[in-house]
Amino acid sequence: MQGETSKQSSDRGNASRDALIRAGLRVFGRIGFDAARTRDIAVEAGVNQALIAYHFGGKRGLYLAIFDHILVEIRTRLSPSLELVLEALRRDPPPTPQTAVGMLEELISRFAAVLAADESAEWATLIIKEQQAPSEAFDRLFEGAMRGLAETTTQLVAIARGLPPESAEARVAAFTLVGQALVFRAAHAAVLRHLQWSRLGKDELAMVQRQIRANIRAIAGAEGISP
Amino acid sequence: MQGETSKQSSDRGNASRDALIRAGLRVFGRIGFDAARTRDIAVEAGVNQALIAYHFGGKRGLYLAIFDHILVEIRTRLSPSLELVLEALRRDPPPTPQTAVGMLEELISRFAAVLAADESAEWATLIIKEQQAPSEAFDRLFEGAMRGLAETTTQLVAIARGLPPESAEARVAAFTLVGQALVFRAAHAAVLRHLQWSRLGKDELAMVQRQIRANIRAIAGAEGISP
DNA sequence: GTCTATAGTCGGATAGAC
């Protein structure tokens, strides 16, 4: 189911397409959309520069295609953790505050791992750049991946702290939790310098995750159960 | 002390210089270094485009000069809070964990205010962009302003939680605290959408700060005093 | 110090052969 003659050329086309997306992700992530040159992307992809126009209609089209690719990347990386939570939220006896806290720990430290990983560095920086000047690409990304993550986190926070799940308080609280992980990517350069780390590797990540988990337990424990 | 004849032309020169720095800050902050056009900056500054080369040697020179300007901006905005802390840290009976927590609350919520303010939006985004692809500009900024802030925060955290002030744990913990404020700038677009806010104004900021303060108290209270 | 005019370069897009 792969050796069809009619598929032969389209296979080669797909290979070029994929190579361009991967190379574009690296180059855009490294230096941003405007600084990136289509010629460099083509070289890094090992294909001809004119193919960017052919496959994506142009530089901007490639950029948007890359965000569609990022979308599925995020989903595959986070959905295992996310699905578990969603299922628990759907079950009839809703999670207790204590289980909610446990799930928050899981979710946010998984999020930290994704942000810190070298493989995701490029798209993580790309997303942060996009947020500083949101375009159509951000719209797709938000609707496709971020909204779900934000809502799920908010619901868990609401349960853990006894807040209405639609309240601004619960949402703000959710963002402060996420921020504890995000900072290690958004302020990556400052983190490495101040900690005199050369990179955020396995051991460093473990320390970050331990810290985040402790913080989440403390935050939830202090105010969540009382009312 | 201002009407000297010899100063007359240099006053006009300084005015152009300042206008360019302010305009450049806005334009670079809005769309980034590479997308920004010197023509637009000149128009927004109300001066001639050729003056960028005259005063700063070129586009890149203007960019670096802007970071020097950001440096003093940050210092003036944060030094009131920072000085208070530094003085307390120098005093002989060092702050108790409880006072350290109070100072952390002050410092981080002040930090949140600075990040959220519309007036600082441009340079806050610029800094975040710089961190995604650090250059010489980041070096100056880190040494000139961020290092001090990071060290002070770390020391307070160390006191509040009974950790060695040079330990990686204290530093990581400090960043997680800062991250709670930073997220509202780094993920600004996502925050506005998920909270259905049109901007991060006075009331919204107050809610964010309340949340951050509560979190810091909880985190410190849970583990800081015990050992 | 400031201006106009322009030189020089660069980079995305396209035409057209294979």
Place this chain on the structure above:
DNA sequence: GTCTATCCGACTATAGAC
């Protein structure tokens, strides 16, 4: 689908008058 060659708009930097 892929390639080479090239066009052409756009942008920074500079020369030189005021």
